Amino acid sequence: MVGGDVLVRFSMVQKTYDGEALVVKNLDLDIHRGEFLTLLGPSGSGKTTTLMMLAGFEVPTYGEITLNGKAINSLPPHKRNIGMVFQNYALFPHMTVAQNVAFPLEVRKVPKAEIGAKVAHALDMVQLAEFGKRRPAQLSGGQQQRVALARALVFDPELVLMDEPLGALDKQLREHMQMEIKHLHERLGITVVYVTHDQSEALTMSDRVAVFHGGVIQQIAAPDILYEQPKNAFVANFIGENNNLHGRIETIDGDRCTVVLDGGARVQATRVNVYGADMPTVLSIRPERLYIGDSPTDVTNRLTGTVVESIYLGDHLRVVMEVPGGSSLMIKMQARPNLSQPKPGDRIELSFRAEDCHAHAPLKVAAGDA
Structure with a gap:
């Protein structure tokens, strides 16, 4: 999908409501024809304002939005x-x-x-062909959302915007509708811009995800890149589960660095946005990339800590450990028969690879890094 024609372009777009604080800051963003792009971020990050400017319900304070190469700032x-x-x-x-x-x-x-045939086709697309004569109150929440989707698609738009469309549904129905919308997008080849604060929803549905924070896109990439290669500490913590270790850079060698943790231990990490010795850093490591007991032969780092909690969750164990310096780390261990479950108070070794440990500038430094 990504890499095709640019359908929508934001050029240096800003938005302020009070003339002082910018809700969206100097936004440059290309949306490609046929892609599913999700705008993801916490409340107040600028994602919904961006969508509303594209829809025409808000007007940019500065900058230009184009659709098919034509400026639409003043178009209703x-x-x-x-x-x-x-x-x-x-x-x-x-x-x-x-x-x-x-x-x-x-x-x-x-x-x-022509209307009857188009309506019938739209209802058929969302599997509501038999519900045309009912009123909304006679439908479930999921069915009502399908009607709203059919209404958005019935006039063959080249672009569909969705603002938290599944937020009112329960978890099981929400997950079902995620896949329905994803498959509908794949079938029709339309361009979708989707807003959510739910990172798992964004990862499930999208070709690309733009992570907003403080009115700025912190990173825009495919879901796997966001998860495996977060560009800064905010993205690392916002996308998926994450562990943080605090320390200072001791040496840098290419894309690797040595970090002295607050507890005194030295570890090797992959350098992301740290640039010099003695700089403070936050290391991010995914829970499934930490090993207890048997570990891969190429692990670089080993720490000894104390088990605080161990919970059996069927397919995996969730183990919380405290390591020197007072940091708590959460480890996901794949469950298997006869697995010895760590117990609170146990002193055990955990290990991890340098390539799975990312050295970021602390969040207050990284927050404006697009």
Whole structure:
């Protein structure tokens, strides 16, 4: 998907509501035709404001947004040919399902003779072909969200925006709808821009994810790159589960560095955005990349710590350890028959590879690093 024609371009876009604080800061972003791009971040990070500017419900304070090469800053929402799906569905309760789906066609003055077929096709796409005569109140939450999706797709937009569309659903239905939307995107080849604060949802559905923090895109990449190669401490902590160790850079050699941890131990790490000796650093390590007991032969680092907690979770053990310097580390161990489960108070060794340990600048330094 990524690498094709640019459908949407944000150029140096800024947004402020009070004339002082920038909610979105100098945003440069290309969205490619046919891709599924998720804007991910905590509340107040700028992701929803970015989506609303693209939809036309907010106007940039500075900069330009183009769609198919044409500036759309001053174009009203209904003239942008963009489908929109909201968290609260925004269905008309007095209309039937079919009437709700037909509404965008009527607004666009589509001939009545064509509307019926287009509505039937849209409802069929979301597996609601038999529900056209019902009203929204007669549907479940998941069915209502499908109606909202059909309404967004019925006029064949080249771009569909989704603002936390699954936020009101329970976990099981939410996960089911994630896959439905993902498969629908793959089938239709439309461009989707999706906003969520749920990082697992973003990783599941997206071709690329743009991680927002403080009005800035901290990193934009495919889900596996974000998880395996976070660009700074914020991304490392926001995407997936993560462990942090604090220390100072002792030496740097190419893309590797030696770090003296707060507890005095020395470890080898992969250098990300640290640049000189004696610089403070935060090391990030994923729980599944820490080993207890049997470990790969190429591990570089070994620390001895005390088990604080050990929980059996069926397919894996979750072990929390305290290591010198007062840091707590969480380890995921794959469960297997006859596995000896560590017990609180046990003193044991854990190990990890240098390539699985990333040295970042502390968060206060890294926060503005795009």
